[in-house]
Amino acid sequence: MSKTIAIVGASGAIGQALAHGYAAQYPAVTVHLFSRQSLRDTVPRAHAHSINYSDEDSIAQAAETAAQDGPLSAVIVATGMLHDGGLMPEKTVGALSMDHLNRVLHVNTVVPALVAKYFLPKLSTTHRSVFAALSARVGSISDNRLGGWYAYRASKSALNMIIKTAAIEMQRVNKHAIVVGLHPGTVDSALSKPFQARVPSDQLFTAKYAAERLINVVENLTPADTGQCWDWQGLPIQP
Ligand SMILES: NC(=O)c1ccc[n+]([C@@H]2O[C@H](COP(=O)([O-])OP(=O)(O)OC[C@H]3O[C@@H](n4cnc5c(N)ncnc54)[C@H](OP(=O)(O)O)[C@@H]3O)[C@@H](O)[C@H]2O)c1
Numbered sequence: 001m002s003k004t005i006a007i008v009g010a011s012g013a014i015g016q017a018l019a020h021g022y023a024a025q026y027p028a029v030t031v032h033l034f035s036r037q038s039l040r041d042t043v044p045r046a047h048a049h050s051i052n053y054s055d056e057d058s059i060a061q062a063a064e065t066a067a068q069d070g071p072l073s074a075v076i077v078a079t080g081m082l083h084d085g086g087l088m089p090e091k092t093v094g095a096l097s098m099d100h101l102n103r104v105l106h107v108n109t110v111v112p113a114l115v116a117k118y119f120l121p122k123l124s125t126t127h128r129s130v131f132a133a134l135s136a137r138v139g140s141i142s143d144n145r146l147g148g149w150y151a152y153r154a155s156k157s158a159l160n161m162i163i164k165t166a167a168i169e170m171q172r173v174n175k176h177a178i179v180v181g182l183h184p185g186t187v188d189s190a191l192s193k194p195f196q197a198r199v200p201s202d203q204l205f206t207a208k209y210a211a212e213r214l215i216n217v218v219e220n221l222t223p224a225d226t227g228q229c230w231d232w233q234g235l236p237i238q239p
Contacts, residue, residue: 004030006066008051008115009079011037013189014134017211018076019043025215029073032066053079053111063118071124074218076182077115077133081107082152082191089149101151108155113162116179120166123177130218131166135159135181135229135237142238156181160229160239167227178221181229183237184210205232 005022009015010033022031023044031046033039039048049065052058066072082089087100112133123129138149139156160181167179186192186199187210196204205213213232220234229237 002028002030002070003073004032004066004070005074005076006032006034006062006072006119008034008062008075008077008119009134010039010048011035012078012080012191013207014184014187014210014214015076015078016043017207018078018214019046021208021211021215030069034062034066053107053114056114059111059114060118063115063122066119067122071126072119072122072129073124073127074130074132075115075119075123076214076218077112077131079107079111080134080136080191082149083194088194089152091148093150096150101154104151105155105158108152109158109162112159116162116166120170120174120177120179123170123174125174125176127176128223129174129177130221131170131177131179132182132214132218133159133163133180135163135183137183137231137237139181139229140237140239163229164227164239171223171226175223178223178226180218180221180225180227181237182214182217183229183231184214185232 007015007019010019019033020043033046033048034051051062090096136156138153139160163179163181170177170179185205187205187207217230217234231237
């Protein structure tokens with residue numbers, strides 16, 4: 001069976017590196033890339049498409065496009081937002097703002113949830129298939145020792161719950177589907193840029209390295225791994 005995968009959020013550091021990684025490691029795989037940005041044809045053999053995350057019809061159309069030649073073997077959602085120019089993660093409860101909460105929860109929770117709505121039914125029902133959304137270790141409630149980053153933490157915790165709930169549903173309707181979150185480690189990207197100063201250099205990964213590790217994790221998941229968030233080493237993150 002020919003394999004087809006979709007990467008959503010393909011202009012980001014990790015999304016782009018995943019696209020290059022899959023194209024390099026799996027030359028026979030058809031790769032569909034979705035982004036708000038117009039992607040130049042930098043990834044060999046990949047098919048680039050535009051998507052509008054604020055328009056549910058656009059997400060639905062993206063799923064149709066990705067699966068036009070048959071079911072998907074993997075969908076990776078690499079979208080996400082931590083800051084946005086003026087809006088920085090909150091250090092105190094007093095810094096919460098309706099605008100920031102709405103925007104971060106929309107990008108980090110609502111968008112991947114709607115991608116799941118339209119892409120999960122496109123996963124292969126006859127062969128192992130994976131839906132993976134980039135989450136973050138800071139979405140773990142039990143691992144929260146430092147506080148801060150209210151909206152981002154909450155958005156990733158909520159994303160993890162969407163993943164767990166969708167995994168349970170998929171076990172009933174598609175036993176071959178694996179639905180997971182992924183933590184890439186701390187990766188050099190626009191998202192992490194303002195917070196890299198205190199990260200030891202050996203713990204700040206290039207996007208290429210993180211993508212290689214994440215592809216290795218995704219390609220080795222089994223149905224028993226569904227519903228969990230996995231880090232770049234293939235270790236589970238406690239909820
Ligand atoms: N970098 C890290 O250290 C780190 C650590 C833990 C988890 N993560 C997670 O990994 C994922 C990818 O992060 P990254 O480091 O690759 O970040 P990035 O380079 O900033 O890319 C994030 C992508 O998300 C989409 N996006 C960003 N802002 C958006 C907005 N306001 N509305 C809609 N879409 C938006 C864009 O995709 P398109 O424009 O292509 O559509 C963008 O390219 C995120 O979910 C992030 O939370 C990253």
